[in-house]
Amino acid sequence: MATAIFDYYRANHDRYLEGLTNLLKIPSISTLPEHKPDIRRAVESLANEFREMGMKNVEIIEGQANQHPLLYAEHLEASGKPTVLLYGHYDVQPADPLEEWISPPFEPTVRNDNIYARGAVDDKGQTYLLVKAVEGFLKTEGKLPINIKFLIEGEEEVGGEHIEQYVAAHPDRLKADAALICDTEMFAPDLPTITTGLRGLVYTEIEARGAAHDLHSGSYGGAAPNPFQALAEIITSLKGPDGKIRIPGFYKRVKKPGAKELEAWKRLPFKEKEFLQKEVGATALIGEKGFSVLERLWARPTLEVHGLRGGFTGEGAKTVIPGVATAKISMRLVPEMDPKEVIRQYTAHVKKSTPKGIKTAVRVISQAPASMVSTESRWIAAAAEAMEQVFRKKTVYIRSGGSIPIVGVFQKSLRIPSVMMGFGLPDDNLHAPNEKFHLPNFYRGIEAVGRYLELLGQ
Numbered sequence: 001m002a003t004a005i006f007d008y009y010r011a012n013h014d015r016y017l018e019g020l021t022n023l024l025k026i027p028s029i030s031t032l033p034e035h036k037p038d039i040r041r042a043v044e045s046l047a048n049e050f051r052e053m054g055m056k057n058v059e060i061i062e063g064q065a066n067q068h069p070l071l072y073a074e075h076l077e078a079s080g081k082p083t084v085l086l087y088g089h090y091d092v093q094p095a096d097p098l099e100e101w102i103s104p105p106f107e108p109t110v111r112n113d114n115i116y117a118r119g120a121v122d123d124k125g126q127t128y129l130l131v132k133a134v135e136g137f138l139k140t141e142g143k144l145p146i147n148i149k150f151l152i153e154g155e156e157e158v159g160g161e162h163i164e165q166y167v168a169a170h171p172d173r174l175k176a177d178a179a180l181i182c183d184t185e186m187f188a189p190d191l192p193t194i195t196t197g198l199r200g201l202v203y204t205e206i207e208a209r210g211a212a213h214d215l216h217s218g219s220y221g222g223a224a225p226n227p228f229q230a231l232a233e234i235i236t237s238l239k240g241p242d243g244k245i246r247i248p249g250f251y252k253r254v255k256k257p258g259a260k261e262l263e264a265w266k267r268l269p270f271k272e273k274e275f276l277q278k279e280v281g282a283t284a285l286i287g288e289k290g291f292s293v294l295e296r297l298w299a300r301p302t303l304e305v306h307g308l309r310g311g312f313t314g315e316g317a318k319t320v321i322p323g324v325a326t327a328k329i330s331m332r333l334v335p336e337m338d339p340k341e342v343i344r345q346y347t348a349h350v351k352k353s354t355p356k357g358i359k360t361a362v363r364v365i366s367q368a369p370a371s372m373v374s375t376e377s378r379w380i381a382a383a384a385e386a387m388e389q390v391f392r393k394k395t396v397y398i399r400s401g402g403s404i405p406i407v408g409v410f411q412k413s414l415r416i417p418s419v420m421m422g423f424g425l426p427d428d429n430l431h432a433p434n435e436k437f438h439l440p441n442f443y444r445g446i447e448a449v450g451r452y453l454e455l456l457g458q
Contacts, residue, residue: 002454004140009132009446016446017115017439019049020128023090024108024117030068030091030158039068039154042090046071046131046152053135054142055150063162068154070163072173075138076147081457083147085176085416086134087406088127088183089156092119093431100433114436122430125437126182126423126445127152133449145457149176153406156183159366160405167406167413178379179410180452182445184422187398188269189438192387192448194380195420197298197399198407200333200370202342205363206234206350209324214311217319225357227310227325234360235327237353238346239303243288243296245331247349250301253336257299265294268396279426298399302332328365332401339367368405373417379456383419386452390444421448 028042029035043060050058055073062069068091076083095105095118103109108117115125130150137144151174153163167174186193208227215224239245257265272293276285287296296302310325312318331342347362354360373380375397384395400420407418423445429435 002141005136005450005454006447008136008140009443009450012132013443016128016132016443017110019132020115020125020442021108021117023124023128024115024119025106027095027106028091028119028154029094030155031094036068039091043069043071043152043154046090046127047073049131049135050150053131054138055134061166063165067162070154070166071150071152073150074148075134075144076149078144078147078457081146082178083149083176084453084456085149085151085174085179085410085414086130087151087153087179087181087410087418088130089123089153090127091154091157092122092124093157095433097433102434105433105435110439113439115439115442116434116436118435120435120437121185121424121428122435123156123183125442129423129442129445130180130182130449133446133453136446136450137453145454148453149174156406160409163406164409167409171413174414176414176416178377178416179407179414179418180383180449181404181407181418181420182422182449183404184400184402184420185424185426185428186422186441187396187426189425190391190393191269192384192391192393192395193422194375194383194387194395194397195400195422196375196380196397197335197372198370198404198420199298199301199399199401200337200339200368200408201330201403201405202333202339202346202367203330203365204328204343204346205365206231206327206329207324207361207363208234208326208354209359209361210357211321211323213323215321215323217321220321221319224321225355226321227358228308228322230355230358230360231308231325231327233355234350234353235305235329238329238349243286245301245303247303247345249345250342253338253341254301254334255336257295262295264397265292265298268294268398270294297401299334301334301337302401303329304332305329332403333370335370335372337370339369343367366405368403369408370403371407371411371418373419377417377419379417379419382455383421383452386455387421387448389451390448421445421452423448 050073105118210225306328311322
């Protein structure tokens with residue numbers, strides 16, 4: 001990379017940290033309506049950064065009344081060079097439980113080379129490093145080595161409805177050769193990592209209704225149907241203690257990873273005991289027999305229960321049989337699985353497993369297919385080289401058990417691959433108390449993205 005740009009990056013660490021800190025102070029929680037003004041503050045803050053650094057056609061794109069705005073910006077003056085679409089999100093998860101945070105979630109605090117705050121790594125820190133990587137070229141050379149379009153959203157944590165609609169409706173404006181996303185993690189500290197596969201997601205809610213209203217268990221217990229009991233029976237019918245999902249036809253499209261990929265996973269610095277103790281914090285790992293932990297995390301579908309609602313959950317006792325109860329259940333999907341087909345299979349099984357006296361309804365909250373990108377792609381190869389040059393270690397390729405729905409959206413509507421250069425760490429506590437971002441990774445991430453853009457322009 002040109003020395004002037006590297007020098008600029010390294011001379012501005014303090015300013016980058018200040019800018020990130022100010023962004024992290026904004027509680028842009030997309031799922032809570034009372035934080036809508038904070039959503040607005042966050043998107044306007046980033047828009048001002050784009051204008052100040054010299055991006056063109058900076059636009060805050062409004063959606064429907066219940067949608068959060070998108071942010072678009074472009075710099076398309078590199079004639080004959082590729083165009084890359086840079087994606088990130090400025091919204092964050094709620095910070096609960098607040099009592100478990102060592103420092104307040106929206107008062108960013110630096111400890112041991114980490115910055116602690118909600119959104120530090122997911123995804124404000126990783127979005128901000130994209131912005132600063134581009135800024136380096138504009139401030140030192142007044143131009144970019146390739147053409148850049150930014151599309152940043154404020155609904156990633158609540159399903160991304162607005163961006164999905166916008167991408168589908170504006171493929172010409174967003175036309176690019178590839179997308180770059182920094183919303184994943186490195187497999188281990190100091191080990192440059194590119195994620196080549198993501199599991200898909202189907203997130204649902206099952207509502208079970210019994211009596212017309214809540215009933216006293218002394219007067220009606222033993223005769224009245226109990227929606228909680230019904231949900232328990234349905235849930236155990238969905239997945240057995242062996243980890244196998246019992247929905248008929250669920251596994252028919254599931255394929256085993258290739259021998260080369262499995263062999264590469266075996267070479268990763270993964271220790272099951274350390275993973276159990278330091279990351280999971282349980283007494284034992286569970287899951288399907290015959291598959292390694294990494295296979296179960298990355299290449300096998302799952303079904304998990306996230307919450308049960310209904311009846312009485314306050315302090316003390318109230319002997320009530322609820323009239324209605326709800327369970328939130330999701331399934332992670334692997335390549336080749338069709339979310340719509342899975343939804344049909346799942347809904348039919350729930351209906352068949354519903355006990356007498358209970359009516360159930362399945363509501364699909366969100367859905368997205370799994371995605372894979374070839375390591376042979378020139379876009380991936382350049383990213384691997386850029387990370388290797390900055391971190392001075394060979395880049396490894398992994399899959400992720402999580403889902404980034406926009407990857408599937410870009411593939412479907414724009415027909416472009418997504419390059420996932422992640423700079424988070426496994427212990428960064430995304431979605432949990434004491435979320436953090438390792439600052440050396442933040443700074444090296446800026447350099448790695450800058451080097452990537454430069455390599456693509458050569």
